[in-house]
Amino acid sequence: MKEIELKNENKIPALGLGTSGLKGKECTEVVKQALELGYRHLDTADMYGNHQAIARALNETDIDRDQLFITSKIQSQDLEYKQLFKSAARLLTELDLKYFDLLLIHWPNPDIPVEESLKAMQELKADGRAINIGVSNFTIPLLKEALDAYPDLITVNQVEFHPTLYQKELLDFAFKNDVILTAYSPLAQGEVFNNSVLKVLGEKYDKTPAQLALRWLIEKNIAAIPRASSKEHLKNNLDVFDWNFPVEAAREMELLDQNNRLIDPGYPDFD
Ligand SMILES: NC(=O)c1ccc[n+]([C@@H]2O[C@H](COP(=O)([O-])OP(=O)(O)OC[C@H]3O[C@@H](n4cnc5c(N)ncnc54)[C@H](OP(=O)(O)O)[C@@H]3O)[C@@H](O)[C@H]2O)c1
Structure with missing residues:
Protein backbone atom coordinates (compact mmCIF):
# COMPACT_ATOMS: atom_id res chain seq x y z
CA MET A 1 0.00 0.00 0.00
CA LYS A 2 1.32 3.42 -0.92
CA GLU A 3 1.98 5.73 2.01
CA ILE A 4 2.12 9.51 1.97
CA GLU A 5 4.78 11.28 3.97
CA LEU A 6 3.68 14.02 6.35
CA LYS A 7 5.79 17.09 7.21
CA ASN A 8 6.94 15.43 10.44
CA GLU A 9 8.18 12.44 8.37
CA ASN A 10 5.46 10.14 9.70
CA LYS A 11 3.41 8.40 7.04
CA ILE A 12 -0.29 8.00 6.33
CA PRO A 13 -1.54 5.06 4.22
CA ALA A 14 -2.91 6.53 1.00
CA LEU A 15 -6.13 4.54 1.25
CA GLY A 16 -8.26 4.13 4.34
CA LEU A 17 -11.72 2.92 5.24
CA GLY A 18 -14.32 5.61 5.95
CA THR A 19 -16.76 4.47 8.60
CA SER A 20 -19.49 7.09 8.84
CA GLY A 21 -22.88 5.40 8.76
CA LEU A 22 -21.43 2.08 9.91
CA LYS A 23 -22.57 1.13 13.39
CA GLY A 24 -22.82 -1.79 15.81
CA LYS A 25 -22.31 -5.34 14.56
CA GLU A 26 -22.24 -4.29 10.92
CA CYS A 27 -19.41 -1.86 11.62
CA THR A 28 -17.41 -4.48 13.55
CA GLU A 29 -17.83 -7.01 10.74
CA VAL A 30 -16.93 -4.54 7.98
CA VAL A 31 -13.82 -3.36 9.83
CA LYS A 32 -12.73 -6.95 10.50
CA GLN A 33 -13.20 -7.81 6.84
CA ALA A 34 -11.32 -4.67 5.77
CA LEU A 35 -8.38 -5.53 8.03
CA GLU A 36 -8.32 -9.08 6.64
CA LEU A 37 -8.22 -7.69 3.11
CA GLY A 38 -5.26 -5.44 3.93
CA TYR A 39 -6.73 -2.11 5.05
CA ARG A 40 -4.60 -0.56 7.78
CA HIS A 41 -6.03 2.96 7.88
CA LEU A 42 -9.42 3.57 9.51
CA ASP A 43 -11.26 6.87 9.65
CA THR A 44 -13.80 7.49 12.39
CA ALA A 45 -15.14 10.39 14.45
CA ASP A 46 -16.93 10.98 17.74
CA MET A 47 -19.93 11.96 15.66
CA TYR A 48 -20.18 8.55 13.94
CA GLY A 49 -21.01 6.76 17.20
CA ASN A 50 -19.00 3.68 16.22
CA HIS A 51 -15.81 3.82 18.31
CA GLN A 52 -16.81 0.84 20.43
CA ALA A 53 -17.79 -1.20 17.39
CA ILE A 54 -14.38 -0.43 15.85
CA ALA A 55 -12.65 -1.31 19.13
CA ARG A 56 -14.29 -4.76 19.04
CA ALA A 57 -12.86 -5.36 15.57
CA LEU A 58 -9.41 -4.10 16.60
CA ASN A 59 -9.42 -6.30 19.68
CA GLU A 60 -10.14 -9.35 17.56
CA THR A 61 -7.27 -8.81 15.15
CA ASP A 62 -3.68 -9.81 15.75
CA ILE A 63 -2.29 -7.01 13.60
CA ASP A 64 0.33 -5.09 15.57
CA ARG A 65 -0.84 -1.70 16.77
CA ASP A 66 2.06 0.02 15.02
CA GLN A 67 0.85 -1.35 11.68
CA LEU A 68 -2.49 0.44 12.06
CA PHE A 69 -3.36 4.08 11.37
CA ILE A 70 -6.45 5.22 13.27
CA THR A 71 -7.93 8.68 12.77
CA SER A 72 -10.64 10.20 14.91
CA LYS A 73 -12.10 13.67 15.23
CA ILE A 74 -13.14 16.05 17.99
CA GLN A 75 -16.62 17.51 17.52
CA SER A 76 -16.87 21.26 17.05
CA GLN A 77 -18.71 21.76 20.37
CA ASP A 78 -15.79 20.15 22.24
CA LEU A 79 -13.01 22.42 20.99
CA GLU A 80 -12.65 24.59 24.10
CA TYR A 81 -9.26 23.89 25.76
CA LYS A 82 -10.34 21.84 28.79
CA GLN A 83 -13.25 20.16 27.05
CA LEU A 84 -10.96 18.98 24.26
CA PHE A 85 -8.87 16.94 26.73
CA LYS A 86 -12.02 15.38 28.19
CA SER A 87 -13.31 14.53 24.75
CA ALA A 88 -9.97 13.05 23.60
CA ALA A 89 -9.77 10.90 26.74
CA ARG A 90 -13.30 9.60 26.23
CA LEU A 91 -12.62 8.83 22.57
CA LEU A 92 -9.49 6.85 23.45
CA THR A 93 -11.42 4.89 26.08
CA GLU A 94 -14.19 4.13 23.59
CA LEU A 95 -11.66 3.02 20.99
CA ASP A 96 -9.69 1.11 23.63
CA LEU A 97 -6.51 2.74 22.34
CA LYS A 98 -3.61 4.50 24.02
CA PRO A 110 -16.50 30.18 14.81
CA ASP A 111 -16.94 30.77 18.56
CA ILE A 112 -13.71 29.11 19.73
CA PRO A 113 -10.34 30.49 18.60
CA VAL A 114 -8.49 27.78 16.71
CA GLU A 115 -5.27 28.54 18.68
CA GLU A 116 -7.05 27.44 21.85
CA SER A 117 -7.95 24.04 20.42
CA LEU A 118 -4.55 23.61 18.81
CA LYS A 119 -2.80 24.37 22.09
CA ALA A 120 -4.64 21.43 23.67
CA MET A 121 -3.92 19.23 20.65
CA GLN A 122 -0.24 20.10 20.77
CA GLU A 123 -0.19 18.95 24.39
CA LEU A 124 -1.91 15.70 23.44
CA LYS A 125 0.81 15.19 20.86
CA ALA A 126 3.56 16.03 23.34
CA ASP A 127 2.35 13.44 25.83
CA GLY A 128 1.95 10.74 23.17
CA ARG A 129 -1.83 10.52 23.01
CA ALA A 130 -1.84 11.74 19.41
CA ILE A 131 0.96 11.00 16.98
CA ASN A 132 -0.23 13.45 14.34
CA ILE A 133 -2.56 16.43 14.47
CA GLY A 134 -4.74 17.91 11.78
CA VAL A 135 -7.93 19.69 10.88
CA SER A 136 -10.95 18.97 8.75
CA ASN A 137 -13.23 21.17 6.69
CA PHE A 138 -10.80 24.08 6.85
CA THR A 139 -10.89 26.57 3.99
CA ILE A 140 -7.73 28.39 2.85
CA PRO A 141 -8.24 31.36 5.26
CA LEU A 142 -8.93 29.03 8.20
CA LEU A 143 -6.00 26.80 7.35
CA LYS A 144 -3.80 29.87 7.10
CA GLU A 145 -4.93 31.00 10.54
CA ALA A 146 -4.18 27.56 12.01
CA LEU A 147 -0.78 27.39 10.30
CA ASP A 148 0.12 30.90 11.45
CA ALA A 149 -0.51 29.84 15.03
CA TYR A 150 1.04 26.34 14.86
CA PRO A 151 3.07 25.99 11.65
CA ASP A 152 4.62 22.62 12.47
CA LEU A 153 1.62 20.98 14.09
CA ILE A 154 -0.91 20.82 11.27
CA THR A 155 -0.10 17.87 9.01
CA VAL A 156 -3.47 17.08 7.41
CA ASN A 157 -6.65 18.81 6.28
CA GLN A 158 -9.48 16.33 5.64
CA VAL A 159 -11.93 17.79 3.15
CA GLU A 160 -14.52 16.77 0.61
CA PHE A 161 -12.65 16.06 -2.62
CA HIS A 162 -13.63 14.00 -5.67
CA PRO A 163 -13.51 14.46 -9.45
CA THR A 164 -16.64 16.64 -9.46
CA LEU A 165 -15.33 18.75 -6.55
CA TYR A 166 -11.74 19.41 -7.58
CA GLN A 167 -10.48 21.88 -4.98
CA LYS A 168 -7.34 22.81 -6.84
CA GLU A 169 -6.67 26.11 -5.06
CA LEU A 170 -6.93 24.45 -1.66
CA LEU A 171 -4.70 21.61 -2.84
CA ASP A 172 -2.07 24.07 -4.11
CA PHE A 173 -2.19 26.04 -0.85
CA ALA A 174 -1.87 22.84 1.20
CA PHE A 175 1.03 21.65 -0.95
CA LYS A 176 2.89 24.95 -0.51
CA ASN A 177 2.48 24.65 3.24
CA ASP A 178 3.40 20.99 3.46
CA VAL A 179 -0.08 19.92 4.50
CA ILE A 180 -1.50 16.69 3.09
CA LEU A 181 -5.15 16.55 2.08
CA THR A 182 -7.31 13.56 2.88
CA ALA A 183 -10.32 13.28 0.57
CA TYR A 184 -13.59 12.45 2.23
CA SER A 185 -16.58 11.34 0.19
CA PRO A 186 -14.01 10.44 -2.51
CA LEU A 187 -16.70 8.57 -4.46
CA ALA A 188 -19.03 11.59 -4.21
CA GLN A 189 -21.21 9.38 -1.99
CA GLY A 190 -21.80 7.02 -4.89
CA GLU A 191 -22.39 9.68 -7.57
CA VAL A 192 -19.22 8.65 -9.43
CA PHE A 193 -21.10 5.55 -10.58
CA ASN A 194 -23.55 7.69 -12.54
CA ASN A 195 -20.92 9.91 -14.12
CA SER A 196 -21.01 9.23 -17.85
CA VAL A 197 -17.33 10.10 -18.45
CA LEU A 198 -16.18 7.82 -15.64
CA LYS A 199 -18.46 5.05 -16.90
CA VAL A 200 -16.99 5.25 -20.41
CA LEU A 201 -13.40 5.43 -19.09
CA GLY A 202 -14.14 2.54 -16.73
CA GLU A 203 -15.38 0.35 -19.56
CA LYS A 204 -12.44 1.30 -21.77
CA TYR A 205 -9.80 0.47 -19.14
CA ASP A 206 -11.68 -2.26 -17.29
CA LYS A 207 -11.79 -0.31 -14.04
CA THR A 208 -14.73 0.79 -11.94
CA PRO A 209 -15.54 4.52 -11.57
CA ALA A 210 -14.55 4.09 -7.89
CA GLN A 211 -11.11 2.81 -8.85
CA LEU A 212 -10.58 5.68 -11.28
CA ALA A 213 -11.71 8.29 -8.75
CA LEU A 214 -9.50 6.87 -5.99
CA ARG A 215 -6.45 6.55 -8.21
CA TRP A 216 -6.98 10.10 -9.51
CA LEU A 217 -6.74 11.32 -5.90
CA ILE A 218 -3.79 9.14 -4.95
CA GLU A 219 -1.85 10.32 -8.01
CA LYS A 220 -2.20 13.83 -6.57
CA ASN A 221 -0.72 12.66 -3.27
CA ILE A 222 -4.13 12.94 -1.62
CA ALA A 223 -5.14 10.20 0.82
CA ALA A 224 -8.64 8.79 0.26
CA ILE A 225 -11.06 7.23 2.72
CA PRO A 226 -13.95 5.64 0.78
CA ARG A 227 -16.68 4.03 2.83
CA ALA A 228 -17.71 0.55 1.76
CA SER A 229 -19.85 -2.08 3.42
CA SER A 230 -19.52 -5.17 1.24
CA LYS A 231 -16.49 -7.36 0.65
CA GLU A 232 -16.78 -6.72 -3.06
CA HIS A 233 -16.64 -2.94 -2.63
CA LEU A 234 -13.86 -3.13 -0.02
CA LYS A 235 -11.75 -5.25 -2.38
CA ASN A 236 -12.49 -3.12 -5.41
CA ASN A 237 -11.43 0.06 -3.64
CA LEU A 238 -8.22 -1.47 -2.36
CA ASP A 239 -7.21 -2.59 -5.84
CA VAL A 240 -6.06 0.82 -7.03
CA PHE A 241 -2.30 0.58 -6.84
CA ASP A 242 -0.90 -2.15 -9.08
CA TRP A 243 -1.87 -0.90 -12.54
CA ASN A 244 -0.90 1.99 -14.74
CA PHE A 245 -3.19 4.99 -14.54
CA PRO A 246 -3.92 5.81 -18.20
CA VAL A 247 -2.73 9.31 -19.10
CA GLU A 248 -5.88 9.87 -21.13
CA ALA A 249 -8.09 9.00 -18.14
CA ALA A 250 -6.14 11.39 -15.93
CA ARG A 251 -6.48 14.13 -18.53
CA GLU A 252 -10.23 13.68 -18.95
CA MET A 253 -10.79 13.52 -15.22
CA GLU A 254 -9.17 16.92 -14.77
CA LEU A 255 -12.20 18.34 -16.61
CA LEU A 256 -14.96 16.84 -14.46
CA ASP A 257 -15.10 19.55 -11.79
CA GLN A 258 -18.57 21.00 -11.24
CA ASN A 259 -17.98 22.48 -7.79
CA ASN A 260 -20.32 19.68 -6.73
CA ARG A 261 -20.16 20.09 -2.94
CA LEU A 262 -22.28 17.49 -1.17
CA ILE A 263 -21.64 18.53 2.45
CA ASP A 264 -22.18 22.20 3.23
CA PRO A 265 -23.86 23.20 6.49
CA GLY A 266 -23.24 26.93 5.89
CA TYR A 267 -20.10 27.45 7.97
CA PRO A 268 -17.34 27.87 6.96
CA ASP A 269 -18.08 29.79 3.80
CA PHE A 270 -16.69 27.38 1.21
CA ASP A 271 -17.08 29.64 -1.81
N1 LIG B 1 -14.50 15.08 7.92
C1 LIG B 1 -15.75 15.13 7.56
O1 LIG B 1 -16.47 16.14 7.84
C2 LIG B 1 -16.33 14.00 6.78
C3 LIG B 1 -17.57 14.19 6.12
C4 LIG B 1 -18.07 13.12 5.38
C5 LIG B 1 -17.38 11.92 5.32
N2 LIG B 1 -16.20 11.76 6.00
C6 LIG B 1 -15.43 10.48 5.96
O2 LIG B 1 -15.29 10.07 4.59
C7 LIG B 1 -15.79 8.74 4.44
C8 LIG B 1 -16.28 8.47 3.03
O3 LIG B 1 -17.27 9.40 2.65
P1 LIG B 1 -18.80 9.01 2.40
O4 LIG B 1 -19.15 7.86 3.26
O5 LIG B 1 -19.57 10.29 2.56
O6 LIG B 1 -18.92 8.67 0.86
P2 LIG B 1 -18.09 7.87 -0.26
O7 LIG B 1 -16.98 7.09 0.34
O8 LIG B 1 -17.78 8.84 -1.32
O9 LIG B 1 -19.20 6.89 -0.87
C9 LIG B 1 -19.74 5.83 -0.13
C10 LIG B 1 -20.78 5.13 -0.99
O10 LIG B 1 -20.15 4.49 -2.10
C11 LIG B 1 -20.50 3.11 -2.13
N3 LIG B 1 -19.34 2.36 -2.60
C12 LIG B 1 -18.12 2.30 -2.03
N4 LIG B 1 -17.27 1.57 -2.78
C13 LIG B 1 -17.97 1.14 -3.84
C14 LIG B 1 -17.63 0.34 -4.95
N5 LIG B 1 -16.40 -0.14 -5.15
N6 LIG B 1 -18.61 0.07 -5.87
C15 LIG B 1 -19.87 0.56 -5.71
N7 LIG B 1 -20.24 1.34 -4.66
C16 LIG B 1 -19.30 1.62 -3.73
C17 LIG B 1 -20.86 2.76 -0.71
O11 LIG B 1 -21.76 1.68 -0.73
P3 LIG B 1 -21.69 0.47 0.34
O12 LIG B 1 -21.66 1.10 1.70
O13 LIG B 1 -22.94 -0.28 0.03
O14 LIG B 1 -20.45 -0.33 0.05
C18 LIG B 1 -21.51 4.05 -0.23
O15 LIG B 1 -22.85 4.10 -0.62
C19 LIG B 1 -16.84 8.65 5.53
O16 LIG B 1 -17.23 7.32 5.80
C20 LIG B 1 -16.15 9.33 6.68
O17 LIG B 1 -15.21 8.45 7.27
C21 LIG B 1 -15.66 12.79 6.71
Missing part, protein backbone atom coordinates in the same frame (compact mmCIF):
# COMPACT_ATOMS: atom_id res chain seq x y z
CA TYR A 99 -3.11 6.93 21.17
CA PHE A 100 -4.62 8.24 17.94
CA ASP A 101 -2.43 8.10 14.85
CA LEU A 102 -4.20 11.23 13.71
CA LEU A 103 -6.49 13.48 15.70
CA LEU A 104 -8.49 16.10 13.81
CA ILE A 105 -10.70 19.06 14.57
CA HIS A 106 -13.82 17.69 12.86
CA TRP A 107 -15.33 21.00 11.98
CA PRO A 108 -14.16 24.56 12.78
CA ASN A 109 -16.15 26.41 15.43
Whole structure:
Protein backbone atom coordinates (compact mmCIF):
# COMPACT_ATOMS: atom_id res chain seq x y z
CA MET A 1 0.00 0.00 0.00
CA LYS A 2 1.32 3.42 -0.92
CA GLU A 3 1.98 5.73 2.01
CA ILE A 4 2.12 9.51 1.97
CA GLU A 5 4.78 11.28 3.97
CA LEU A 6 3.68 14.02 6.35
CA LYS A 7 5.79 17.09 7.21
CA ASN A 8 6.94 15.43 10.44
CA GLU A 9 8.18 12.44 8.37
CA ASN A 10 5.46 10.14 9.70
CA LYS A 11 3.41 8.40 7.04
CA ILE A 12 -0.29 8.00 6.33
CA PRO A 13 -1.54 5.06 4.22
CA ALA A 14 -2.91 6.53 1.00
CA LEU A 15 -6.13 4.54 1.25
CA GLY A 16 -8.26 4.13 4.34
CA LEU A 17 -11.72 2.92 5.24
CA GLY A 18 -14.32 5.61 5.95
CA THR A 19 -16.76 4.47 8.60
CA SER A 20 -19.49 7.09 8.84
CA GLY A 21 -22.88 5.40 8.76
CA LEU A 22 -21.43 2.08 9.91
CA LYS A 23 -22.57 1.13 13.39
CA GLY A 24 -22.82 -1.79 15.81
CA LYS A 25 -22.31 -5.34 14.56
CA GLU A 26 -22.24 -4.29 10.92
CA CYS A 27 -19.41 -1.86 11.62
CA THR A 28 -17.41 -4.48 13.55
CA GLU A 29 -17.83 -7.01 10.74
CA VAL A 30 -16.93 -4.54 7.98
CA VAL A 31 -13.82 -3.36 9.83
CA LYS A 32 -12.73 -6.95 10.50
CA GLN A 33 -13.20 -7.81 6.84
CA ALA A 34 -11.32 -4.67 5.77
CA LEU A 35 -8.38 -5.53 8.03
CA GLU A 36 -8.32 -9.08 6.64
CA LEU A 37 -8.22 -7.69 3.11
CA GLY A 38 -5.26 -5.44 3.93
CA TYR A 39 -6.73 -2.11 5.05
CA ARG A 40 -4.60 -0.56 7.78
CA HIS A 41 -6.03 2.96 7.88
CA LEU A 42 -9.42 3.57 9.51
CA ASP A 43 -11.26 6.87 9.65
CA THR A 44 -13.80 7.49 12.39
CA ALA A 45 -15.14 10.39 14.45
CA ASP A 46 -16.93 10.98 17.74
CA MET A 47 -19.93 11.96 15.66
CA TYR A 48 -20.18 8.55 13.94
CA GLY A 49 -21.01 6.76 17.20
CA ASN A 50 -19.00 3.68 16.22
CA HIS A 51 -15.81 3.82 18.31
CA GLN A 52 -16.81 0.84 20.43
CA ALA A 53 -17.79 -1.20 17.39
CA ILE A 54 -14.38 -0.43 15.85
CA ALA A 55 -12.65 -1.31 19.13
CA ARG A 56 -14.29 -4.76 19.04
CA ALA A 57 -12.86 -5.36 15.57
CA LEU A 58 -9.41 -4.10 16.60
CA ASN A 59 -9.42 -6.30 19.68
CA GLU A 60 -10.14 -9.35 17.56
CA THR A 61 -7.27 -8.81 15.15
CA ASP A 62 -3.68 -9.81 15.75
CA ILE A 63 -2.29 -7.01 13.60
CA ASP A 64 0.33 -5.09 15.57
CA ARG A 65 -0.84 -1.70 16.77
CA ASP A 66 2.06 0.02 15.02
CA GLN A 67 0.85 -1.35 11.68
CA LEU A 68 -2.49 0.44 12.06
CA PHE A 69 -3.36 4.08 11.37
CA ILE A 70 -6.45 5.22 13.27
CA THR A 71 -7.93 8.68 12.77
CA SER A 72 -10.64 10.20 14.91
CA LYS A 73 -12.10 13.67 15.23
CA ILE A 74 -13.14 16.05 17.99
CA GLN A 75 -16.62 17.51 17.52
CA SER A 76 -16.87 21.26 17.05
CA GLN A 77 -18.71 21.76 20.37
CA ASP A 78 -15.79 20.15 22.24
CA LEU A 79 -13.01 22.42 20.99
CA GLU A 80 -12.65 24.59 24.10
CA TYR A 81 -9.26 23.89 25.76
CA LYS A 82 -10.34 21.84 28.79
CA GLN A 83 -13.25 20.16 27.05
CA LEU A 84 -10.96 18.98 24.26
CA PHE A 85 -8.87 16.94 26.73
CA LYS A 86 -12.02 15.38 28.19
CA SER A 87 -13.31 14.53 24.75
CA ALA A 88 -9.97 13.05 23.60
CA ALA A 89 -9.77 10.90 26.74
CA ARG A 90 -13.30 9.60 26.23
CA LEU A 91 -12.62 8.83 22.57
CA LEU A 92 -9.49 6.85 23.45
CA THR A 93 -11.42 4.89 26.08
CA GLU A 94 -14.19 4.13 23.59
CA LEU A 95 -11.66 3.02 20.99
CA ASP A 96 -9.69 1.11 23.63
CA LEU A 97 -6.51 2.74 22.34
CA LYS A 98 -3.61 4.50 24.02
CA TYR A 99 -3.11 6.93 21.17
CA PHE A 100 -4.62 8.24 17.94
CA ASP A 101 -2.43 8.10 14.85
CA LEU A 102 -4.20 11.23 13.71
CA LEU A 103 -6.49 13.48 15.70
CA LEU A 104 -8.49 16.10 13.81
CA ILE A 105 -10.70 19.06 14.57
CA HIS A 106 -13.82 17.69 12.86
CA TRP A 107 -15.33 21.00 11.98
CA PRO A 108 -14.16 24.56 12.78
CA ASN A 109 -16.15 26.41 15.43
CA PRO A 110 -16.50 30.18 14.81
CA ASP A 111 -16.94 30.77 18.56
CA ILE A 112 -13.71 29.11 19.73
CA PRO A 113 -10.34 30.49 18.60
CA VAL A 114 -8.49 27.78 16.71
CA GLU A 115 -5.27 28.54 18.68
CA GLU A 116 -7.05 27.44 21.85
CA SER A 117 -7.95 24.04 20.42
CA LEU A 118 -4.55 23.61 18.81
CA LYS A 119 -2.80 24.37 22.09
CA ALA A 120 -4.64 21.43 23.67
CA MET A 121 -3.92 19.23 20.65
CA GLN A 122 -0.24 20.10 20.77
CA GLU A 123 -0.19 18.95 24.39
CA LEU A 124 -1.91 15.70 23.44
CA LYS A 125 0.81 15.19 20.86
CA ALA A 126 3.56 16.03 23.34
CA ASP A 127 2.35 13.44 25.83
CA GLY A 128 1.95 10.74 23.17
CA ARG A 129 -1.83 10.52 23.01
CA ALA A 130 -1.84 11.74 19.41
CA ILE A 131 0.96 11.00 16.98
CA ASN A 132 -0.23 13.45 14.34
CA ILE A 133 -2.56 16.43 14.47
CA GLY A 134 -4.74 17.91 11.78
CA VAL A 135 -7.93 19.69 10.88
CA SER A 136 -10.95 18.97 8.75
CA ASN A 137 -13.23 21.17 6.69
CA PHE A 138 -10.80 24.08 6.85
CA THR A 139 -10.89 26.57 3.99
CA ILE A 140 -7.73 28.39 2.85
CA PRO A 141 -8.24 31.36 5.26
CA LEU A 142 -8.93 29.03 8.20
CA LEU A 143 -6.00 26.80 7.35
CA LYS A 144 -3.80 29.87 7.10
CA GLU A 145 -4.93 31.00 10.54
CA ALA A 146 -4.18 27.56 12.01
CA LEU A 147 -0.78 27.39 10.30
CA ASP A 148 0.12 30.90 11.45
CA ALA A 149 -0.51 29.84 15.03
CA TYR A 150 1.04 26.34 14.86
CA PRO A 151 3.07 25.99 11.65
CA ASP A 152 4.62 22.62 12.47
CA LEU A 153 1.62 20.98 14.09
CA ILE A 154 -0.91 20.82 11.27
CA THR A 155 -0.10 17.87 9.01
CA VAL A 156 -3.47 17.08 7.41
CA ASN A 157 -6.65 18.81 6.28
CA GLN A 158 -9.48 16.33 5.64
CA VAL A 159 -11.93 17.79 3.15
CA GLU A 160 -14.52 16.77 0.61
CA PHE A 161 -12.65 16.06 -2.62
CA HIS A 162 -13.63 14.00 -5.67
CA PRO A 163 -13.51 14.46 -9.45
CA THR A 164 -16.64 16.64 -9.46
CA LEU A 165 -15.33 18.75 -6.55
CA TYR A 166 -11.74 19.41 -7.58
CA GLN A 167 -10.48 21.88 -4.98
CA LYS A 168 -7.34 22.81 -6.84
CA GLU A 169 -6.67 26.11 -5.06
CA LEU A 170 -6.93 24.45 -1.66
CA LEU A 171 -4.70 21.61 -2.84
CA ASP A 172 -2.07 24.07 -4.11
CA PHE A 173 -2.19 26.04 -0.85
CA ALA A 174 -1.87 22.84 1.20
CA PHE A 175 1.03 21.65 -0.95
CA LYS A 176 2.89 24.95 -0.51
CA ASN A 177 2.48 24.65 3.24
CA ASP A 178 3.40 20.99 3.46
CA VAL A 179 -0.08 19.92 4.50
CA ILE A 180 -1.50 16.69 3.09
CA LEU A 181 -5.15 16.55 2.08
CA THR A 182 -7.31 13.56 2.88
CA ALA A 183 -10.32 13.28 0.57
CA TYR A 184 -13.59 12.45 2.23
CA SER A 185 -16.58 11.34 0.19
CA PRO A 186 -14.01 10.44 -2.51
CA LEU A 187 -16.70 8.57 -4.46
CA ALA A 188 -19.03 11.59 -4.21
CA GLN A 189 -21.21 9.38 -1.99
CA GLY A 190 -21.80 7.02 -4.89
CA GLU A 191 -22.39 9.68 -7.57
CA VAL A 192 -19.22 8.65 -9.43
CA PHE A 193 -21.10 5.55 -10.58
CA ASN A 194 -23.55 7.69 -12.54
CA ASN A 195 -20.92 9.91 -14.12
CA SER A 196 -21.01 9.23 -17.85
CA VAL A 197 -17.33 10.10 -18.45
CA LEU A 198 -16.18 7.82 -15.64
CA LYS A 199 -18.46 5.05 -16.90
CA VAL A 200 -16.99 5.25 -20.41
CA LEU A 201 -13.40 5.43 -19.09
CA GLY A 202 -14.14 2.54 -16.73
CA GLU A 203 -15.38 0.35 -19.56
CA LYS A 204 -12.44 1.30 -21.77
CA TYR A 205 -9.80 0.47 -19.14
CA ASP A 206 -11.68 -2.26 -17.29
CA LYS A 207 -11.79 -0.31 -14.04
CA THR A 208 -14.73 0.79 -11.94
CA PRO A 209 -15.54 4.52 -11.57
CA ALA A 210 -14.55 4.09 -7.89
CA GLN A 211 -11.11 2.81 -8.85
CA LEU A 212 -10.58 5.68 -11.28
CA ALA A 213 -11.71 8.29 -8.75
CA LEU A 214 -9.50 6.87 -5.99
CA ARG A 215 -6.45 6.55 -8.21
CA TRP A 216 -6.98 10.10 -9.51
CA LEU A 217 -6.74 11.32 -5.90
CA ILE A 218 -3.79 9.14 -4.95
CA GLU A 219 -1.85 10.32 -8.01
CA LYS A 220 -2.20 13.83 -6.57
CA ASN A 221 -0.72 12.66 -3.27
CA ILE A 222 -4.13 12.94 -1.62
CA ALA A 223 -5.14 10.20 0.82
CA ALA A 224 -8.64 8.79 0.26
CA ILE A 225 -11.06 7.23 2.72
CA PRO A 226 -13.95 5.64 0.78
CA ARG A 227 -16.68 4.03 2.83
CA ALA A 228 -17.71 0.55 1.76
CA SER A 229 -19.85 -2.08 3.42
CA SER A 230 -19.52 -5.17 1.24
CA LYS A 231 -16.49 -7.36 0.65
CA GLU A 232 -16.78 -6.72 -3.06
CA HIS A 233 -16.64 -2.94 -2.63
CA LEU A 234 -13.86 -3.13 -0.02
CA LYS A 235 -11.75 -5.25 -2.38
CA ASN A 236 -12.49 -3.12 -5.41
CA ASN A 237 -11.43 0.06 -3.64
CA LEU A 238 -8.22 -1.47 -2.36
CA ASP A 239 -7.21 -2.59 -5.84
CA VAL A 240 -6.06 0.82 -7.03
CA PHE A 241 -2.30 0.58 -6.84
CA ASP A 242 -0.90 -2.15 -9.08
CA TRP A 243 -1.87 -0.90 -12.54
CA ASN A 244 -0.90 1.99 -14.74
CA PHE A 245 -3.19 4.99 -14.54
CA PRO A 246 -3.92 5.81 -18.20
CA VAL A 247 -2.73 9.31 -19.10
CA GLU A 248 -5.88 9.87 -21.13
CA ALA A 249 -8.09 9.00 -18.14
CA ALA A 250 -6.14 11.39 -15.93
CA ARG A 251 -6.48 14.13 -18.53
CA GLU A 252 -10.23 13.68 -18.95
CA MET A 253 -10.79 13.52 -15.22
CA GLU A 254 -9.17 16.92 -14.77
CA LEU A 255 -12.20 18.34 -16.61
CA LEU A 256 -14.96 16.84 -14.46
CA ASP A 257 -15.10 19.55 -11.79
CA GLN A 258 -18.57 21.00 -11.24
CA ASN A 259 -17.98 22.48 -7.79
CA ASN A 260 -20.32 19.68 -6.73
CA ARG A 261 -20.16 20.09 -2.94
CA LEU A 262 -22.28 17.49 -1.17
CA ILE A 263 -21.64 18.53 2.45
CA ASP A 264 -22.18 22.20 3.23
CA PRO A 265 -23.86 23.20 6.49
CA GLY A 266 -23.24 26.93 5.89
CA TYR A 267 -20.10 27.45 7.97
CA PRO A 268 -17.34 27.87 6.96
CA ASP A 269 -18.08 29.79 3.80
CA PHE A 270 -16.69 27.38 1.21
CA ASP A 271 -17.08 29.64 -1.81
N1 LIG B 1 -14.50 15.08 7.92
C1 LIG B 1 -15.75 15.13 7.56
O1 LIG B 1 -16.47 16.14 7.84
C2 LIG B 1 -16.33 14.00 6.78
C3 LIG B 1 -17.57 14.19 6.12
C4 LIG B 1 -18.07 13.12 5.38
C5 LIG B 1 -17.38 11.92 5.32
N2 LIG B 1 -16.20 11.76 6.00
C6 LIG B 1 -15.43 10.48 5.96
O2 LIG B 1 -15.29 10.07 4.59
C7 LIG B 1 -15.79 8.74 4.44
C8 LIG B 1 -16.28 8.47 3.03
O3 LIG B 1 -17.27 9.40 2.65
P1 LIG B 1 -18.80 9.01 2.40
O4 LIG B 1 -19.15 7.86 3.26
O5 LIG B 1 -19.57 10.29 2.56
O6 LIG B 1 -18.92 8.67 0.86
P2 LIG B 1 -18.09 7.87 -0.26
O7 LIG B 1 -16.98 7.09 0.34
O8 LIG B 1 -17.78 8.84 -1.32
O9 LIG B 1 -19.20 6.89 -0.87
C9 LIG B 1 -19.74 5.83 -0.13
C10 LIG B 1 -20.78 5.13 -0.99
O10 LIG B 1 -20.15 4.49 -2.10
C11 LIG B 1 -20.50 3.11 -2.13
N3 LIG B 1 -19.34 2.36 -2.60
C12 LIG B 1 -18.12 2.30 -2.03
N4 LIG B 1 -17.27 1.57 -2.78
C13 LIG B 1 -17.97 1.14 -3.84
C14 LIG B 1 -17.63 0.34 -4.95
N5 LIG B 1 -16.40 -0.14 -5.15
N6 LIG B 1 -18.61 0.07 -5.87
C15 LIG B 1 -19.87 0.56 -5.71
N7 LIG B 1 -20.24 1.34 -4.66
C16 LIG B 1 -19.30 1.62 -3.73
C17 LIG B 1 -20.86 2.76 -0.71
O11 LIG B 1 -21.76 1.68 -0.73
P3 LIG B 1 -21.69 0.47 0.34
O12 LIG B 1 -21.66 1.10 1.70
O13 LIG B 1 -22.94 -0.28 0.03
O14 LIG B 1 -20.45 -0.33 0.05
C18 LIG B 1 -21.51 4.05 -0.23
O15 LIG B 1 -22.85 4.10 -0.62
C19 LIG B 1 -16.84 8.65 5.53
O16 LIG B 1 -17.23 7.32 5.80
C20 LIG B 1 -16.15 9.33 6.68
O17 LIG B 1 -15.21 8.45 7.27
C21 LIG B 1 -15.66 12.79 6.71
